[in-house]
Amino acid sequence: MSRPTHHPFDHVGVAVTRLDEARSLYELLLGAEGSEPLELAAQGVRVCFVGSVELLEPLAEDTPVGRFLVRHGPGLHHVAFSVPDIRAELARLEAAGIEVIDAEPRPGAHGLVAFLHPRSTGGVLVELVQRDG
């Protein structure tokens, strides 16, 4: 199968229990200013970005990130790559046997997003991001 254009890294997601504390910590680590927290109700998280790090605090225990924290504790949650056309990319990957979580992209912090299932990506929760404009 022909290869698509190389998909560059977009961000890495980190599950945290307290967003404000985590933001201060990553500001110290990375020397970057954190963004204002943003609530993504549909995904059950409050997020903020420090450099290339997306910090995710669950809005409740019964959410994907809430369940992740219960099972694994705080830590690396997903890695995201930027794609020019997310629907075409999902179709390409599904045809290649990759299991997608979101057959239909949904709104994320900066554009349309879709997740691939860790079962078919070597245990890594992979997010595709088609950035706005």
Place this chain on the structure above:
Amino acid sequence: MSRPTHHPFDHVGVAVTRLDEARSLYELLLGAEGSEPLELAAQGVRVCFVGSVELLEPLAEDTPVGRFLVRHGPGLHHVAFSVPDIRAELARLEAAGIEVIDAEPRPGAHGLVAFLHPRSTGGVLVELVQRDG
């Protein structure tokens, strides 16, 4: 404390059981060609890069990545940020109360590296990289 220059993302490390298989998978996912595998005996791993993803296969079970695989299975292992002066950065972070694993930087795939302990970085194994030349 004054902030350093923003430390940009360098790469994300993924623990894998079979490097060749994982390389093919990430080539498919990212549309990028993987690098030739490289053995880092001192760190007990064989690695290759596909885009910004470093795939790490342990040389033995009794290595840091080998133990990670036994405990967690394959998946996200660490995230690395680029710093201009790794010794100055380790000193800055230690002074701020961050626990470092490598007080003295050691050779990595592309320069000097040092790891910070997940205990003091919100459960994330953070690597600092001072790239060669």
